[in-house]
Amino acid sequence: MSNEVDRHDRVSLTNRYVELAGRPVIPVSGEMHFSRVPRAEWDERLRLMRSGGVTVVATYLIWIHHEPERGRPSFDGNLDVAAFVRCAAAAGLDVVLRVGPWCHGEVRNGGFPDWVQQAPVAHRTDDPGYLTLVEPWFSALGEQLAPLCGTGSNVIAIQLDNELYDQPGHLATLKALARAKGLIAPIYTATAWGGAELPHGDVLPLYGGYGDGFWVDADHDWDTTFREHFFFSHTWDDPGIGADLRDHPGIGRRGETPRLPSASFPAATCELGGGMATAYHRRPLPSGADIAAVAHNKIGNGSGWQGYYMYAGGTNPRPGLQESHATGYPNDLPEFDYDFHAPLGAAGVVTASHAALRRQHAFLAAFGDRLALMPSTLPERLPANVDDAETLRWALRSDGASGWVFVTWQQPHRSLESVPDVQFAVTLDAGTTVFPRTPIDVPVGTIAHWPLHLALGGVHLNWVTASPLTVLDSEHPTLVLVAEAGVPVELATAAAVTGSVGTVSHPEAGVVSVEVGVLQVLELQQDEGRLTLLLVPASIADTVWVLDGGGNRRLLLSRDAVFEDADGKVCARTVRAPSVQEYLPARGEFVDLEVGVVASDADEDPARMGRTLPALLSEPTHGTPPPSSYGERLGRASAPTRDHVARHGTSWTIELPTDRQGRRYLEIEWVGDVARLEADGVVVADRFWDGTSWTIGLDALGIADAAALTLRIVPLHPEADVHLPAAAAARRRATSGPLLALESVHLVEAPLWRES
Missing domain, CATH: 2.102.20.10 (Beta-galactosidase, domain 2)
Incomplete structure (x- = not known):
């Protein structure tokens, strides 16, 4: 790969490190699923990733998002993967395409459309019947992406399937099929955890590392597979990732064995936990320091590629697409929410882990050419x-x-x-x-x-x-x-x-x-x-930013999240004018940057600043008391259904002003079990409570300014079999009876500010 076959103008591999334009580097890849993020916000989110030191964006091609009906694949709007690749290039990011066909990603059927999942074939094998289903999908991807692949492309890697443990020949078949359809990159990859058998020399083995996870039982202790990542080690396998799904139909099961990096390839990762998803029965909450600790250990262990899952969260594009008990999974995930507690949340707002990680990434950008050789x-x-x-x-x-x-x-x-x-x-x-x-x-x-x-x-x-x-x-x-x-x-x-x-x-x-x-x-x-x-x-330290998207490395101090636009100008999306200082080496001091508000929407007035104001709430309407259980599967508690939420939820209507002063967010401080937001009677967002506030990007969800909003919160029964983070669990223990509170709802309107 990359040397004799599928050569690239910039990217190549050695057995110890990645080379970029002939120079050793340690790439930093971060996952963002374009089909879970509105197209209008791709550019800003990609640039925020870039300002965090990410150099490569990885994304799943989630088949069920694109082709729910056989023979009618869609790449329109938020599904336009070619536009996403071009947008990433404009933001200075290379791309890893994780083409599946099976991806998992906490998606129903692991990403298979229902008509694929229900087909009488041996899924994820070389069964001709299965390949007959995959070939048109890869053809459709080739039509979209082949013109964007090639020697000078920003598509530098393609992942084949995901968490496939015992079908190395099938991975080789998928690679040949992808290449035949024009899906060509200098590097092909496959996940190697769980002792996976991979086709030798055909794929770069990729590893992961999560400090906590939702995929163990509610009463399970902090598992050894999580704890090991807080120690330095030269064993790269994490047998815990995906272990709960290896009994799921279509997923092979095999004994896990420790796996060291291949002698032919550098140690590389694609799923260091940038956060963690929330399941109903178990709701992990890794801190920014925990996330940074795992990532830092991998660098010390000899990592030649830092890859995060997720780096930017999102929202499922339609109802019923999530992993759930109803579709045979052991876990119930939120119907819409895929925030993942990532460095960049589902609403596009930077979280605490962004600062801790971007310092590591700035170090890799400055010293990776030396470190890669060590x-x-x-x-x-x-x-x-x-x-x-x-x-x-x-x-x-x-x-x-x-x-x-x-x-x-x-x-x-x-x-x-x-x-x-x-x-x-x-x-x-x-x-x-x-x-x-x-x-x-x-x-x-x-x-x-x-x-x-x-x-x-x-x-x-x-x-x-x-x-x-x-x-x-x-x-x-x-x-x-x-x-x-x-x-x-x-x-x-x-x-x-x-x-x-x-x-x-x-x-x-x-x-x-x-x-x-x-x-x-x-x-x-x-x-x-x-x-x-x-x-x-x-x-x-958390206010330090190192930006280099404009071609010159710049050191800034800012408490607000900043990024560089296409002209290399510093931007921030905040309520008030951000205070940004830049260090000038020639003068040996920091100086203030002049910034001004940008009218990013036609109805915004550039002379006005944003605002934060309490939302007007109606008196609550209470439902019936919640039960202690809504059912279970494989010993894990099931989430309340929509009918349960309507029956047991307490509801408020939210009234917002119709004038606008920037991109709109709701910030909700709440306590309970499950919350859902409805716009004009349609559920558009949901959340499982874990003690954190809930930020909802109203514009990201396409909610009209005049929409009638209803918030429903189901109280948490004291005997519900769910695992909560320590602070939330303490609040639960301190409360007798069902736990419910709506402490505040604020509307935040944040315009875009730009360096003058």
């Missing part, structure tokens, strides 16, 4: 097992001359304590480096990558206890580092170091200690070499 090494002293909460978790990636120490001391569910008296002794070709100068305590929540023998601008840094973020170039390079909360910042170098008086000290020769309560700029000079260090305190 294999991973684990220390001699490793944690004894997944219950070990005392042994520090760390790993080394090094080429022998230089390297990076990765430290992750973060996990959910099981509390950790600070690790005292930590000092590393790392042996490379030139000898052993011991750092920091004196042992330190590593606080809970530390996620760090510290450099060893890093050379930049003719200056040599022996080590630094702060994490490099990016490099800015002017007359001489500026290395941007982010301090870790509670970790003293020290650096060792033979260079002369100058900085603000009182913030820089020299406790011993060649070692510099820095106070990083505020932004600090240091100047280093070593012979003719010069290097500027910009140290960012941990307190403002």
Whole structure:
């Protein structure tokens, strides 16, 4: 692949890393399902992904979305995959097409249209009857996408089927069929978890890693398959992913065995948990730090490709398309909601994990060409097992001359304590480096990558206890580092170091200690070499953005989500004018950016700002008390049906102003079991309660300004067999009787702002 067959102008593979234009890179791919997102919002969401350091967007081609009736495939509107590929290219993103035909994705029939699911064939095999069904679908995809594939295309990979464990010959058949229809890319992939048997040399094996999941029982403990991802390891298989579906018709079942990366290909992932979907019986809620910890560990483990599922959430395009008990699955998923608690939620709003991940991605963009060449090494002293909460978790990636120490001391569910008296002794070709100068305590929540023998601008840094973020170039390079909360910042170098008086000290020769309560700029000079260090305190780390979509790498500070438009101008969608500052290396300081509101809709007035105001609510209409159970399948609780919601739900009508001052969202603070929003009597959105607020993109759902809105909330019975996150579970325990509250509903109207 990519070298002798299906060569590409930019992308190729070695057995250790991916090359982009002949340069080693570590790509970052994020999943966004175009058919779950309105076409009018594709561009902005893709650009927000790009501002998070994502370089590749992955997407399923969900067959049931396109061809519910045999012989009538549709690629119109939100289903226009060719337009999506072109939109991604305009946003500076390459594309991975996950063409199936079976995808899962928490979709009914795993994405098969009903007429395919019901066909009397051996699904997902080389049964001629099954291939007769698949061939026209691939032909239809080829008609749409073949003109966009090829040597210069931004389509750089195609995934065949998904979670297929025991049909390597069928994967090879699908690859041949795809290529025959013009679906050509330099890289073909297949998921490798669960000990999957793959056609040797035909596909790049891809792995995953979720720190929690909905697919275990409600009373199940934090499963070992989740817990292992908070440790550094060289075993890439995750046998837990999809394990609950291996008894589902059409899915083979086999024993899981640990699987190491192929000797022929780099270690690569496509499903690091960017969040987690919510099932009725189990509602995981990974924090931004948990998501970042798993991703960080994979980099330390030697990842050559960081791939997230999901990176941008969405909404199912029609009723009844979700995985559910009614269609034979062990889990009931929301009918519409596919927010996934992703870095970019279903409404298009950035969440906490975006900040934590984008710092890692900026690091990969700046140093991936070095890191890709460095294999991973684990220390001699490793944690004894997944219950070990005392042994520090760390790993080394090094080429022998230089390297990076990765430290992750973060996990959910099981509390950790600070690790005292930590000092590393790392042996490379030139000898052993011991750092920091004196042992330190590593606080809970530390996620760090510290450099060893890093050379930049003719200056040599022996080590630094702060994490490099990016490099800015002017007359001489500026290395941007982010301090870790509670970790003293020290650096060792033979260079002369100058900085603000009182913030820089020299406790011993060649070692510099820095106070990083505020932004600090240091100047280093070593012979003719010069290097500027910009140290960012941990307190403002989540406000840092590194943007490079406009062709020049830019460092910004903004509490609001920002992205670059087609002209490279900084944009933000906020109620009020965003406060955005840009660092100018030549001046050594941050300066304010001038921004102005953009009229993105015909009825918006550019002179007006957005607003947030309480929605007008009617008095509630109460239903009958909820039962403790709505049924079950395979021991897992079933979600209430629409009839149940109508019978047991408490309802409010919501009145909104008819004038408009920006893109519209509802922000709902609520407590209960299940909520549904109706527009003019039609259900358009739903949510299972997990203690978080619910943000609904009214424009994303195509809801008219004058629509009559009704919110229905079903109370949560105290004996309902559902697993809740800790805070939600505590509130449930503190309440006697069914749990129900509507605490607030706000309308948020946010126009688009653009750099002047």
